[in-house]
Amino acid sequence: MKSFSFIFALLSLPFCIANTQDAVHKQLVELAVAGNGVIKLDPKSFDLITSPKRNWSAAIQLTALDKRRRCLPCNDFDPSFNAVAKAWATTSKKNRDNHFFATLDFDDGQVVFQKLGLTSAPVVQVYPAVEGPRAPANGKVAPIPYDFSSGYEASTLAEAMSRYTPVVIPYSDPIDWARYSTFAAGLLAFTVMLRFIAPILQSRWTWATISIGLSLIMTSGYMFVRIRGSPYAAQDGSWIAGGYQNQYGQEVSVIAFIYGLLAFAFLMLIMVIPYQMSPNRQRLQVYLWTGVIMIIYSILISIFRVKNRGYPFKLFL
Amino acid sequence: MPNRWRTIPFLLSFIIQSLAAPQSFENTAIVRSVELGGVAVHVTTTFAIKALEPGAKVYTIALGRQEKEKTSWFEVKVKGQQNPLLISEHPYAYESTRNYHLVDVTLPRPLTANGTLNIVLEAVQTHATTPWPTTASQKEDQALKFTADLLVLSPYHTLVQRTKLKALTPRLISFTIPKEVQDFMPDTPASKSGATVTYGPFNDIPPSANENFIAAYQQPVTIHYFHEQPVLEILKLTRSAEISHWGANLNIQDDIQLHNAGPALKGHFSRLDHQSQAFYKKPAPHALPALTLHLPSGIRNAYYYDLIGNVSTSRLRVAPSPPKNSKTKQYSVLELRPRYPIMGGWNYTFTLGWDAPLADSANWDHATGKYMVEIPIMTPITGAVVNNAEVKIILPEGATDVEFTPPFSALENRVSTHVTYLDTTGRPTLTFEYKDLTVMHAQSIFVSYKVSLSAHLKKPVAVATAFFSLFAFALLGRRINLTIHKNKVL
Amino acid sequence: MPEAYPLPSNLSSATVTNTASLLRIVTLALISGAAIASRLFAVINFESIIHEFDPWFNYRATRVLATKGFYEFWNWFDPTAWYPLGRVVGGTVYPGLMATSGVIYNLLHALNLPVDIRNVCVLLAPGFSALTAWATYMFTKEMKDPSAGLLAAAFIGIVPGYISRSVAGSYDNEAIAIFLLMFTFYCWIKALKQGSALFGTVAAVFYFYMVAAWGGYVFITNMIPLHALVLILMGRFSNRLYAAYSSWYAIGTLASMQVPFVGFQPVKTSEHMAALAVFGLLQIVAFAQLVRSHVSSQQFQKLLFIGVVAIGILGAAAFGIMTLKGWIAPWTGRFYSLWDTGYAKKYIPIIASVSEHQPTAWPSFFMDLQFLIFLFPAGVVVCFRQLRDEHLFVIIYAVMASYFAGVMVRLMLTLTPVVCVASAVALSTLLDTYIDPTEPEINDDTVSESGASTASAPAPGANGTSHPTTPKKTKKAVPPPQSTSALGQIIAASRSSNNKPRPKGIFGADTRLMVVFNAMCLLAFFVFHCTWVTSSAYSSPSVVLASTNPDGSQHIIDDFREAYYWLRQNTQEDSVVLSWWDYGYQIAGMADRPTLVDNNTWNNTHIATVGKVMASSEEVAYPILRKHDVQYILVIFGGLLGYSGDDINKFLWMVRIAQGIWPDEVQEPSFFTPRGEYKVDDQASPTMRNSMMYKMSYYRFAELFGGNAATDRVRQQQLPKVGPTLDYVDEAFTSENWIVRIYEVKKEDPLGRDHKSANAFSQGKKRKRTKPAQRRRAIL
Secondary structure, eight states: OHHHHHHHHHHHHHHHHHHHHHHHHHHHHHHHHHTTTEEEEOHHHHHHHTOTTOSSEEEEEEEOOOGGGOOHHHHHHHHHHHHHHHHHHTSOHHHHTTEEEEEEETTTOHHHHHHHTOOSSOEEEEEOOSSSTTSOTTOOOSOEEOOGGGOSOHHHHHHHHTTTSSSOOOOOOOOOHHHHHHHHHHHHHHHHHHHHHHHHHHOHHHHHHHHHHHHHHHHTTHHHHHHHTOOSSOTTSOOSOSSTTOOOHHHHHHHHHHHHHHHHHHHIIIIIGGGOOSHHHHHHHHHHHHHHHHHHHHHHHHHHHHHOTTOOOOOOO | OGGGGOOOGGGHHHHHHHHHOTTSEEEEEEEEEEEOOSSEEEEEEEEEEEESSTTEEEEEEEEEHHHHHHEEEEEEEETTOSSOOOEEEOTTOOOTTOSEEEEEEEEEEEEOTTOEEEEEEEEEEESOEEESSSEEOTTSOOEEEEEEESSOOOSSEEEEEEEEEEOSSSOEEEEOOOOSOTTTOSSOSEEEETTEEEEEEEEEEOOOOSHHHHHHHOOEEEEEEEOOSOOEEEEEEEEEEEEETTTTEEEEEEEEEEEEOSSEEOSOOOHHHHHHHHHTTOOOTTOBOOEEEEEETTOEEEEEEETTEEOOOEEEEOOOOOOTTOOOOOEEEEEEOOSSOBOTTOEEEEEEEEEEEHHHHEEEETTTTEEEEEEESOOOOTTOEEEEEEEEEEOOTTEEEEEEEOSSOOSEEEEEEEOOTTOSSOEEEEEEEEEEEOGGGOOEEEEEEEEOHHHHHHHHHHHHHHHHHHHHHHHHHHHOOOOSSOOOOO | OOBSSOOOOOOOHHHHHHHHHHHHHHHHHHHHHHHHHTTOHHHHHTOSOOOSSHHHHHHHHHHHHHHHOHHHHHTOEETTTTTTTOEEHHHHSOTHHHHHHHHHHHHHHHTTOOOOHHHHHHHHHHHHHHHHHHHHHHHHHHHSOHHHHHHHHHHHHHOHHHHTTTSTTOOSTHHHHHHHHHHHHHHHHHHHHHTOHHHHHHHHHHHHHHHHHOTTHHHHHHHHHHHHHHHHHTTOOOHHHHHHHHHHHHHHHHHHTTSTTTTTHHHHBGGGHHHHHHHHHHHHHHHHHHHHHHOOOHHHHHHHHHHHHHHHHHHHHHHHHHHHHTSSBOOOHHHHTTTSTTHHHHHOHHHHHSGGGSOOOHHHHHHHHTTHHHHHHHHHHHHHHTOOHHHHHHHHHHHHHHHHHHHOGGGHHHHHHHHHHHHHHHHHHHHHHHHOOBOOOOOSSOOOHHHHHHHHSHHHHHSTTOOOSHHHHHHOOOOOOOOOSHHHHHHHHHHOSSSOOOOOOOOSHHHHHHHHHHHHHHHHHHHHHHHHHHHHTSOOOTTSEEEEOTTSOEEEEOHHHHHHHHHHHHSOTTOEEEOOGGGHHHIIIIIOOOBSOOSSOOOHHHHHHHHHHHHSOHHHHHHHHHHTTEEEEEEEOOTTTTOSSSHHHHHHHHHHHHHHHOTTTOOGGGGSOTTSOOOOSTTSOHHHHHSHHHHHHHTTTGGGGTTSOOEETTTTEEOOSSOOOOSSEEEEEEOTTSSEEEEEEOOOOTTSOOHHHHHHHHTOHHHHHHHHHHHHHHHO
16 A cells, blocks of 8 residues: 555656646746746745756845845845846746746845855845756756846846846846936036136136146045045044055045145245235245145155055154 | 097108007006096006017007097096107008007107006096986986996007996996906906996907907996986087277186986976975985086176076185286186076076186287287086087287187187177187087187287277267257248247 | 345356356256166166066067067067967057167167167166156246256156156166157147147157057047147137147158058047047138138128037037947047046956056055155146146146046056146246345335346346246237236236236245255155165066065075076977966066967957966866967966965956856856855865866975975965875976976876876875865865
8 A cells, every 4th residue: 555655656746746846937927927027035935946946047136135134235236136127027928937036035034044054145146947948058057146246236237147048138227317417407507607607717717726626636546546436434433544555535635635735835935925025924924834834744754654664754753 | 539639740750660560569557447427437547568679669559449439538648747748640540440549659758678668548538428217207316327348459468457447436236247258367357346346357468459359359348327416518618708908808708508418307397306305415416406617716797697687596706816927726616506406308508707807817928019818718517528619719909910829629710800899890709619528628728919009099099089070060060050041930 | 126145247148048058958967867877776786687577578579670670570470479379569569669779779789889689678768768858858948947847857857657667677668658758748839839830740750659659649649639629719729729730630640550550540549539620620710710810790700600610519420420330449448447447347357457557546646756746736836827828738738647647557657747847847936936036125116117127137147047938928929818816917917027017026035045945855855755766666677576685685586587497498499388468478588488378468368268277177277278289387376485476366367357258167256265255275165276276376385394284475374284186287397486386288198098087097096086076076
């Protein structure tokens, strides 16, 4: 008897598996439609979607959106993931149902995180199809992690995901109306104001200030901060970054100010003081600005010595 | 070096004599001792000769065929005396078919009947040894094979002769036991004691410098021994010596192609093994980490570089230049480290040069108004052989009636002109070419020449003219106004 | 007329001028001497050797040029580079540098001065720096006066920002480019001031030289049009501008198209379109001016104005369309990444990976320019004070260059000259003001005409080198533009010498002394700074490393040349060497062997192939190696010595670049530990530990330490006791300090086994059993 049932089970095994696979697939499709493109997962459905006999592929975002988790990148990334999924949902049905986008939140499925041994979020893993026509030729079915090194933008994500979907994800960046409108408004305002601000525009000193400002900001490492995205100041509040090849945002302002002050001192000596017609006040100013130059300069040197420890020279302090 | 035996005419008479009386001598004893080495092997043969008739003045020495081919240098002396004896080709010497080769030696004075004399033949054989096995890994030893003839040939009757092969270490691998020599000696023909293998003594041997004796008795003996120094060859040595009177300077520059002719490195070079060997003071015998050179004393700004720039890993200790005509010879010692240790079969090319004060090697003869300069042919590297050498002597510009006396004649020598810094006409240049130089060849070429005052002054005058014309040009350029009309734009 | 200190009054003006010119010549000579001398630290500390990487290629090419002649060089196909592709060198280099040193070499040999070509190459940069100083002097003289020119020359002569790329031995295009840059600008300014087509043509000729010498010529190509455009917008259009620009553009563009490497770019790529557009605009404006001068009716002029604007807009539209159509190539990556700063990292990692393409932090600005960095804004303002056309040029240049320098470290080079010029203008104005001995009288009513004239008369005689700038100003046709602010009016008044000047001057000697002394201190400090920076930071040829022995003496670490020379002496002529592209040029130059990739990174795929070889396991790499018939692999390993610039530190870039081509075979994350760290110790990820790079770097490294734990001095990590094993390659050579390690790729096994099982067989069963286990771990 026991043996008979065993044989029966053995016989019926393939059918039921096939059935279950179809059922699971149908279920997933519904879920996807429900959550317009994104399937909200829990441990159970996670096992379903990553079942070792899947004939579909899936891109799963493992994240921790809850405020208490204080995962800023998760919240930064989530919208782009959803956007891409939404774009995918617009493709034709037969393509769409071969690939799923799903999200598993840490609070819903800690077990999964432990099982995958994940210590950080967000993580996007692509599970290629195991069976069926879309199983990869090289037979690599291990989940492929998405590389965040190129940022959290939706466009890059869509580009990367398109390698695993049957057709390219029809994603295009939303037009940034706000920016354009502000630009247009600015332009309009400018044209309107033109006749009023014309004298200012024609004054060379406006332009002088602009160009000086620009070069001061640039020469104090503004572009470095922008490109490297280095913070305004360190967590511990120290505003000056150790190391010769590194700097914080705050240094830009400080250094620019110092440079500006020194340049201004020289300008006073060159352009203003000679026209000061009372000897004593002139003498006073000369001494004042010379002193300013000496002191500020030595401050600058001392800051530089902090950045570049090997620097042998120093001024008064 | 075949031309080593160029005939010198006035000796012909003696040759006739020696032909007339082939048996004018008898060898009471011949002892040949071979000091086994790397590429160069020293062979010292002592003949104790006895004149059988009065007035015998020319003694003939026979060399085997291979022996002659390998020998790159030899000289004959009376035992205990310094100056070598005149040697000359025996007539009909050049018959390639013959298995032996004859050389005539002119004795200092004719011997009386039964008068005896000990003469010593010193020879250096190059490329006489072959590494065996031909490859050795970094940790293995290096072993060489040397082959020589068993018997010393001689046109005269010999009472007793023996041959000694001396290795540097007592660790010999094998040596040949000769056969078929019973009629010269009853008991064992070869015996080993320490690092020395002795063949003989072989007793009364008939005149052996003839084909049928050689066919009958001569046979090669081979010794296989360990050698603990690297086997070095200098494939090509190009030395250029430039004499400058204005700088009172003799610049000598050697371009050297060094090659380790020992067993080729088996497998690959492992720095780890090399460093551990150095650490345990057991360096591989066929690896050359560094070599020491003896440069002349009192040299200035020596330089050592190769194709890709200066080599910083070397040390030089300069000895002060000696006072004139002082006998004591001092050397500046250069410890020269190649960029990498030279393992078996590896090559390394480099350039080595230095400036020496001209006064050390030149002097001026008031009587003839000629300069006499001494140029060393090579810097001896112990145990190394220079396969090809080219020595170039660049005389000062405008040197006239040049004469030179080489210590031994070159394969080829020619005169050309060489143009270098601030030259107008170029400098006369002598070039000598040699093969297979050994330590024994480290001698000097003497060159004498005249330089007139005008030739001396040529250089400064040329430079002065150049500068002056430059200034004159600038002067004119500044003065002349080339504008056609006054510029009225702006 | 009070004076702060007495002046010699018995000097004839002729004497003064002659002395001044003599002093000027002597000073320039001294400055050139200083410029050259301060660049010789490298030669004195080390030797006369070519530095770094790219110079080695230039040196090699120059040798070909010098030995085989220009024709041979021109169509030189180098089969040893980019094996097996080869490289058409003649068409893919800027030949200016090689041609220059070739000419110098032949000239010297014609004069019986047999200088080694290497020394010519090594000393080219210092020599040209002297010329740069001279060109800067000429340029600044146009801006202010000879005294400012001398200051500028002195600055550019010793400022580290320029020395960094022109020390003896750094034989690179920049060596001559900066001189050409400055001289082209000088000719442009001269042409603009005089409206002379001659100087325009000279500018064009030097522009051509620049195009032939350096890719940075694009800077000139956009700088001059920008200047012209701004002039037009400010309503300063003049026939001088027209003549200068037209002659420069027409001849310069035609000439630049003669350089094969540039070809038709000047008319096809966006970098050059600005120049073309301005040229067109100039024609239109000129035409408009012409018509306007003849016609007088208002309506017509309005019409004309509208027409001009319309044509301009049309032209812009046409340009846009052509770009979209693709008739005009869009900006090249390197150039584009200047504007969109994130671009390179995302799309062209090779460009991003180069260290000199990184953005600049402020310390490097200060390091390279010291007090000039805050003096030059002052100089720019001074330029604003009397806003002549050439001053505009300096202003635009300053702003643009400071942006570029901020984006890319290497573009500090283009900023340096303008900084020197501007701060020289500022400083010399300061000195003029405070050395001039005349003191103004204190009286309320304005000074009489005569007083003013006498006040300004003795000034030139007073300080030897300063000439009166008044004649130039009177010659200038530009009227002082109206300015609104008070300061502006003051200065406008003070500029024009015909109406009454507001009295100016300094009272007392102590104030003068104070300021001058202060300036002198700044200058002295600057000299010390420059000397220190040059000697310590910029004078090491990265081919030879220097360390100091315990006793303080210098110890040379020469591993690179040791290994390269070994390759050169003891391998076959044609054995192909695989290494990361940084070392391609050095191997070609010093080891004289074919290389797969080298420093002109024109073929991303080929580089990615090398990256893949390094990043993947032996089994994967071996077929690739055999296909490219690689015989030797060369890796740089600093772990023993603590040399941080080694391949393990560059490894991630190799992985990234390989990943760009084979995304599913090489993946960057798999080289990190699960915790996302980059480790080489026993926590290193299996992929890392099986990669060729890791294995070849640490092969038998642990054994060196005997029983003790092996430490990597760069990464400061403990390595596992049992080091990696190699099956498909043999260690061929390792340099003294293990910095360079060369491996030989095995031939196929004669019995047709794969090398792993062959090794396992030859080393007995033990290995054989353990091996597959490791293998499985590796793949998973």
